[in-house]
Amino acid sequence: MAxxxxxxxxxxxxxxxxPAYGVALVVMAGFAIHGVAAYRRRQKELARLEHEAPx
Amino acid sequence: xxxxxxxxxxxxxxAAILPYCAGATAALLxxxxxxxxxxxxxxxxxxxxxxxxYVHVPAAYMSSLVYAVxxxxxxxxxxxxxxxxxxxAQEAAPLGAGFTLICLVSxxxxxxxxxxxxxxxxxxxxxxxxxxxxxxxxxxLVHAFDDPTRGAKAGAILALVGVVNLPxxxxxxxxxxxxxxxxxxxxxxGPTIAASMLWPLFIMALGxxxxxxxxxxxxxxxxxxxxxxxxxxxxx
Numbered sequence: 001m002a003x004x005x006x007x008x009x010x011x012x013x014x015x016x017x018x019p020a021y022g023v024a025l026v027v028m029a030g031f032a033i034h035g036v037a038a039y040r041r042r043q044k045e046l047a048r049l050e051h052e053a054p055x
Numbered sequence: 056x057x058x059x060x061x062x063x064x065x066x067x068x069x070a071a072i073l074p075y076c077a078g079a080t081a082a083l084l085x086x087x088x089x090x091x092x093x094x095x096x097x098x099x100x101x102x103x104x105x106x107x108x109y110v111h112v113p114a115a116y117m118s119s120l121v122y123a124v125x126x127x128x129x130x131x132x133x134x135x136x137x138x139x140x141x142x143x144a145q146e147a148a149p150l151g152a153g154f155t156l157i158c159l160v161s162x163x164x165x166x167x168x169x170x171x172x173x174x175x176x177x178x179x180x181x182x183x184x185x186x187x188x189x190x191x192x193x194x195x196l197v198h199a200f201d202d203p204t205r206g207a208k209a210g211a212i213l214a215l216v217g218v219v220n221l222p223x224x225x226x227x228x229x230x231x232x233x234x235x236x237x238x239x240x241x242x243x244x245g246p247t248i249a250a251s252m253l254w255p256l257f258i259m260a261l262g263x264x265x266x267x268x269x270x271x272x273x274x275x276x277x278x279x280x281x282x283x284x285x286x287x288x289x290x291x
Contacts, residue, residue: 010104010106011103011104012102016107016165017103017106017107019164020110020111020160020161020164020165023156023160023161024114024157027156027157028157028266030153031150031270032266032270035270035274035277036273038277039273039277043280045284046283049284049287049288050287
């Protein structure tokens with residue numbers, strides 16, 4: 001337990017280190033989730049349209 | 056190069072390499088974060104605050120690299136009028152803005168404890184802030200016209216003009232007096248940073264690069280699907 005606290009404290013720089021990793025995580029995960037969700041949505045939409053109007 | 060840039064061929068090729076890119080991204084970022092947080096040593100001057108560097112430096116490098124991609128795509132689109140080049144530039148730009156934001160915020164979070172200030176208006180910080188606004192300006196300009204081809208063209212011209220900012224960012228730490236430290240990795244005579252810190256940094260930078268490649272492919276495929284959807288809707 002003490003070692004986890006020690007790790008999280010980041011030698012007294014916790015309030016600077018964790019937000020730096022936090023902003024990277026939020027921005028990159030946000031792009032990844034949004035990008036993949038939009039892609040899947042369009043795949044489904046295209047499949048539906050091609051099913052409705054077969055050529 | 057342009058032979059591979061036909062949309063149908065792009066869809067086939069990108070589908071084939073996408074799983075490998077995604078897998079490599081996940082593996083590199085996982086290993087990189089573990090190395091950065093647990094394995095890399097604290098700095099003798101900065102202590103544990105040095106771990107911010109493993110986010111800041113890769114994000115900074117990506118902010119310039121992605122801009123180069125946007126500019127290159129814009130140049131190809133303007134010269135050869137290739138539609139995929141425009142799509143690549145437009146889908147890369149928001150990612151570049153994201154990396155620049157990570158760079159600015161993490162740099163600020165490092166500056167406060169190390170320099171004693173969140174921000175200074177010196178050449179390096181200001182030129183990176185200009186880069187951030189170039190991304191935003193490009194994205195806004197692309198969407199500012201009713202006719203998307205005019206928006207793409209105006210954006211491409213802005214992206215090319217903005218290229219002058221890239222060498223300014225790179226050499227700002229040599230040309231002007233600044234709080235920001237000079238280059239310690241990509242410099243003549245080799246890196247001046249210890250191997251125990253260089254390796255985590257290198258793996259994080261590679262992870263960030265592959266993250267960009269993977270997501271750019273997803274976003275470009277997504278755009279091409281959207282084009283097909285609207286074409287089908289018109290045909291119905």
